[in-house]
Amino acid sequence: MALQRSTRVGRLMRPVHRWVWSDFNRRVRKLLAFSEVETDGGRDILRAAEVTRDPLLRRLYLEHAIDELHHGVLFWERGSALLRARTRTAALDANEAWRPTGGHGLDDLCIQTESDESLLAFLHLSEKAAAGRFAIYRDVVQDDPSTRAVFEEILHDEVFHMNYTYTQLARISPRSYKRRLWRARATRLLKRYLRVAAAVAGVIGTTLLMLQYFVLLPPFAWLARRAARRESNGWTPIGLRRSAPTSQY
Secondary structure, X not given: OHHHOOOHHHHHOHHHHHHHHHOHHHHHHHHHHHHHHHHHHHHHHHHXXXXXXXXXXXXHHHHHHHHHHHHHHHHHHHHHHHHHHHHHHOOOOHHHOOOOOOOOOOOOOOHHHOOHHHHHXXXXXXXXXXXXXXXXXXXXXXXXXXXXXXXXXXXXXXXXXXXXXXXXXXXXXXXXXXXXXXXXXXXXXXXXXXXXXXXHHHXXXXXXXXXXXXXXXXXXXXXXXXXXXHOOXXXXXXXXXXXXXXXXX
């Protein structure tokens, strides 16, 4: 299906994805992290079903939320199964005492303040991106049929979510649905830029601190030691100072 084909960037990044998924520990971490992301997203969409006034959207949101929660269960069960298989054959490294970070859900979207139009536009782009990624992941885990089957099952749901959100957006906002999509796309790009900028700033800050520690501090330490060697040991007498008769000093 054309919707399931990888994008050009995804195809270029396929060797990187294959390398990431080839490692057992990274595979388990990603599966469990996906579980939390899907579960949090399901809760957010369930909240959207509660606040929308459109009966059709309420039913579709409920179905979407159920699918996302089911995806969370599938990812969790597969990651747990891999962990159990690993612990039967070899002990986990102490460095693997990790916990997957919390899910983004709907990327910190405030469901109560978002309109159905903006939410549908955001969901459409999110599901489209997820479908592209899961199609790549499905293809790079050929050595793991069970994990591949999980991605295959979830991919069908993601394509349905992508289609229904686009259809419903065009239904409730026939004149401005394209503008809504462009606005949502610009918002996603801005948030990605801010994440990358924050990461780059962290790297630059760490590099500057290391340079200060290893480049700037050693000369000052050397000068301090040199000055200390010139000082004589013990107390150093100082000359008498004349002070006012009324001064306590």
